[in-house]
Amino acid sequence: MREKSTTLYIGPQHPGITGNMMVKLQVEGDTVVKAETHVGYLHRGFEKLMERRNWLQSFTIVCRICVPEPDPNEENYARAVEEIEGREVPERAKYIRVMTLELARIASYLLWYGGQAGSAGLYTMPQWSVGDRNYILDLFEDLTGGRIYHMYIWPGGVRRDLPKGFKDKALKTMDYLEKRIDEYDKLLFENSIFQKRAKGVGIIDKNKAIEWGVVGAPLRGCGIKSDVRIDDPYEVYDKLDFEVPAMEGGDVWTRALIRRFEIRQSINIVRQTLEKMPGGEFYNKIPNPMKWKIPAGDAYVKTESARGEFAYYVVSDGTNKPRRVHVKGPAYVHGVTLLENLLVGENISDVSFIMNSLGTCPPEIER
Amino acid sequence: MSFFNLKGILSPVTALKQFGKKPHTVGFPEVSIEASDRYRGLHFNDLDACIGCGNCSTICMNNAIDMIQLDGIEGEKGDSGLRPRVDNGRCCWCALCVEVCPTGSLNLTKEYNFVSTDASDFLWTPGLSNKDKKDKISFVSDKETSLTEYTRVPMRELDGMERIKSFAEAVLGYNEEEARREASRCISCSLCTESCPDHMHIPEYINAIASGNDADALRIIYDNNPLPEMCGKVCTRRCEDVCAISVRGEAVAIRWLKRYATETAKNADIIKEIVNPEIREANGLNVSVIGAGPSGLTVAYYLALRGYNVTIYEAKAKAGGMTYYGIPKYRLPEESLEKQVGYIQSIGVKINFNTRVGKDISFNEIYEKSDAVFMGVGYEKPWTLGITGEDLEGSLQAVTYLDAINSGKEINIGDKVAVIGGGNVAIDAARVARRKGADVTIVYRRRIEDMPADWEEIEGAEDEGVHIMQQGIPLEIVGKNGKVTGLKIAHAEMIPDPNGGRPRPKQIEGSEEILEMTAVIGAIGQEGDYSFLPEEIMKQLKIERGRFVVNEGGQTNLSKIFAGGDSVNKTADAISAIADGFRAVKAIDKFLNK
Amino acid sequence: MEDIGYKIFGAFLTTVLAFVVGMFYGGFRRKIIARIQNRVGPPVYQNFLDVMKLLSKKTAVHHGIMQQLAPLWLITMSIVTLMFIPVLKDGLFFTNLNFSGDIIFLLYMMVFGSLGMALGAGQTGNPNSAIGVTRGLIQMVGFEIPWIMALVALMVQYKTTSVTGLLDIQSQSGTWMMFSSPFAFIAALLAMPGMFRYSPFDIVGAPAELASGPVSEFGGKYLSLMMTSGSIFAFVKLTLIVDLFLGGASNLIELVIKTFILYMYPVLWGAISPRFRTEQAVKYFWGWPLFFGVIALAFATF
Amino acid sequence: MTDTLNKENKLLEVLKEEFKLLSGKVKRSRRVEVVIENEQIIPILLFAKERLNYIHFSHMSCVDWIEEGKFEVIYILWSPEEKINLLIKTKVAREGEDLPNIDFIWRQANTYEREIREMYGLPFDGLVGREEFILEDWDEIPPMRRDFITNEYVSETYFEREGREDAKDVREQILGRTDEKLPDFAKKYSRD
């Protein structure tokens, strides 16, 4: 093998990259000796744009920050605005929100199934899971009117009530998915080659994980039980019954197991919300959006998204436009400092693999 | 890692059984999934239902919606004549435009396939380019989900039975919080401004109120209305009829908001301090105004601001004309008018009270010494019913009655009063009579819904215990000993007008009855009294059907004489009079500064 | 003279046959994998369209002469290899040019094409290509060892170095080599997916890792040549194994059935397997395949 | 509610004892906010991390208060044990001042600081890292500063598809029909 160091660019145009970003690798033989994340290919200046848009107009733009799972953005933004304004949200809306978030989590995990297996070269998996993800998107379409960008959770509640027959359809989809996930298990998790690929790769040090800013499934994959849903409960998560897994290991395999466990939990939560959902209002109407002012103040709100803790820091100066909306996605840390450190010493075959297991999503790094 | 992981090799093999399954691929294009019932696809706009308020265009943060003129769609009152055009190169399908559409004409459809090689195709007009897609409408916004607030903030009023005890103002007015809330309902479409005879800057002052800036609101209001508080209390508010929100809900309470803004200034000095008008240097031109009614005061105020020397000749002791003497005090308290008139006087308008032109001073004298004369003399002389028995004691006209009450005189009307007519004056007279302790019945030829009076007034009257007899035609006032004892009426049925007009009442034969009354008040209209004019002027002035004939600036055929108010326009309300005055101001200014 | 004419015409027909069969196999592969993946998949003739389209593309890449030669080299080697493989046991057209010792020659030729490719890819200057080439060579070392051992075992066992010789032995004894020398067959079978470079051995082109590896810089006509060569080469490999272990084929239908069944094995395994890392792949080849290769050799020797 | 905010109040007290806080308050359960001079940023962060076990650096943000001529920088920490988000705010002048680099305390702060340096032009003393993080070849004023007007920049830099010039404003259309003028001081209340 050659010991000369080569510079290898993974991205921005590269089938293995998650989204549109670039990882610049210094490679010796097959081993990465230095990694540098380059982002900015998807920078749209959301936070600048929101300075020009009023509180409601900003609601339609926040979901675009993260494509695979836009709902945590909407929910975070809505909750931040509600917190500053002191607006009450009806109980039913909270249940619908939780259901939406969990559906989004399932959809995101299904996409992750595809990405994780696809980056390992198992192309049947993405065909299945991304294909089945469409059924969740169909549910979203029925519920919100959009497949990807739902623009559904807005300040004060949700935009529309559940459509007729939604509950049955959702439950049926959940049953179907549960069956399918068993099949995924056989194809992916019981697959000896996948196990060989995933075990012992991209290990995060448990003792340093929190300090490094690791959140979400990667942190739980280090054996640390941390989940915004239980640490800082929002909406109605404290009234639902679900388990947060934590497993020792810190490698790609543990992270995968955590997600495999969580997708079932999410299906379970969706069922629970559908059962427990109270009647009543779904929306505490906001005043005329063009004249809607929020009193001065700030709020820091967090949501557990599929990739980890999603946080919004929103500042109002008392006008009808936000002063500042700062979005921090989990990938902000995962995709830059963590990835850069984790890749060192790994095989270049595993670069994309590790990236997928961390859930690196460039649009939330640069926004 | 086990040495030989048999399960790990065999388990994935089970995946191969999928080979036998039917693929779940969606066919194309023969079988394509129908988008969901809520899908946010391309726009559809019902061009007939749309009123061109442009709210969709305003809410769109992407500047995707332009309001454009379409062939065959003309603007009218309550319709700007513009229709939205969508730039799909901007649209993000957030459907906020649907959520804020006050009429519900704009919707999204299930259609989403829009593919083209030419980028300019994506600029299209919903409803025109996709006429046939009305049945594909999917994402709609009903009154519950719409972001437009369809219910107005309720106005606090005195209780009906409490009201009739005194002449205290019945309507309490919004407090600050209510006003802000109500003002924030406005979508600022400005359709109302066209409908307002005076074209007040309604969206601007409502926005000022909504943004918490009452002083600015007052300044904007005073820009073309010198008697806003009066309007805020008694205006006929045609603006609210065309309010975009009124298509599906209750119009913004424009009148109450104006009232709120003006009431923030407690007296004339504060008004002057807030409005702080720019008064131009005196230009040495004299303008005389006959009649201190709304139109006269308007002319006087704005001409005074422009540096003219303005003198008003008022026959009565108080300024305000019909608004003082014709409107009961529970609607427009005396102090309110005095405050506004005081402000007008404070900027240099001279009012000669108790000076009836033609009696105390001759018209010719005024005419000679003025560079221009404005006549805002109004309709003073009431019409009589034209039925027998009108000369009986206890038979009187509403205007006379109100005038007397407002001047502080007492007129004995007994305890059972019939008011004939369905306009505001009739209701006023009825409610005043009610406050004087009488049991009042309004007799109206048509149905309640045909009454020209404001619905709020009618409701108020009913609350106060005024009976309304609809479809009753007065036939004769019955009297004994020269006093009214009853009113003979006949009931009527409504027959549709073959020409498409509103249905007309037709007397039902044999339905006559006599109602016992102590007084009968007629309120069927007034006319002008031009006896103050000298004969040679009368001869020259063009008068048609009792009204001066004027051009759009209020100028009569005698170029020095301008006229406005009830004696010119047909709408006969205060705001029209103010509008006439305002137009005359511009015309006089132009006329004298050629 | 007549004989030569048949030979030349036979060579032409063989090439066409290999091309057509190889292309259709590729098409079937895509279709079958698609069905496993719950979808419809492209038409079976899709690969023809792809090649035609690529041929019709303009080519404006110049990295050097070697890069331009590489695809030609590749296809030449494929056809040359094909020429030395008896497609049918007997018959006029498809027996081709074989001679004693051609197994050794074939072993040599099969590596040769890849080497040319390696040179061409190396010249493009694309680091992905370079790494892909390295990986390809490493993998080749991996699967060649059990594969060669299996063939050597056959040669030692049956004392012939000619494919025709082995075919004759099979038809004389009436048993296929897969039964008569099972260990060699197992070793060859386990090593075979490595030759096809389908999952889990697609480490050379691994899109998620190396874009498409050595072929990164090849487009248009080059790529079409490569696809053609790949199709022919797939046919070559399948036919060779059929000849060696499955008793060859005496007519085209038999050939197609045997090769197709054999072909399904790497294809289906590919459909359900993620990719090995390079060293894992080598480890795999030097595990069970090598083990069976050694046993086969021992079996043959003793 | 006061009973449930015990740990939050306790945290505030501890911080008040240790540092001279400009202000501090419990925003709600699990959110404590303190404002501090920018010289004390490193001491308070170290104190929070080492002594109070606020080991998770959640977030770092910057707000441009252009009217005051200040940037407000917010450090948000999280304690996995106490489960409290501690917001530490400080203000720094928009021009001429800098903040200390804290990436030796938390290495991921490096990313935040690089972004703030790039988007606001706020320098961090001793910050190492590529100058360009998100933008490329940017030579205007840093875009997140409020005096950078994005739509003006866009209209002079990028193209806009033609064909929309015939758009009309509803207000102007109606004004035109009524032959009325809008006074200038009222215009700011017209809808844009």
Next chain:
Amino acid sequence: MAYDNNSQKIVDYIQNFARKHSLFVLAYGTGCGAIEIPPTMTSRYDAERFGIRGAATPRQADVLLITGYLATKTLKRVIRTYEQMQDPKYVIAFGSCTINGGMYWDSYNTINMLDKYIPVDVYINGCMPRPEAVISGFVKLQDEIQAGRADGWKKYQDNLEEYRANQKKIIKNWTMPDFNW
């Protein structure tokens, strides 16, 4: 070019037929519309049955999908990628953003009109376009190819100066090699 020759017509027809039914799509998710590419390519919508498949590198690709907005930083890479692609090549533009800026019309970092920088053959409307719409877009492109109208690549060659000027206006640090045919 003169198309008076019948044999030329037949060759063109066959060429176009092959080009039409074999579209290699470059795997480059330039914007958020890329999220609908996996569903389009996978089992539910299965674009492969139209001959559409992914290609890892620009050299092998025929179709460049601009999936939504383009940040200026990406624009530079897109131009480079586009120029590396072999003729004939096609560009499909997704979503509103490529037409007139979409929801990022006032963003300082995204371009508004894609066709000022590289030629576009087909626009698919939507934000983002559904997989069905994406497939319709491809079908439209196929029709255009069959009819010989999808000639954006020729336009690019002919008007290179103009495109270059526009590109250089945005990309301040132009360090790319010049386009060689």
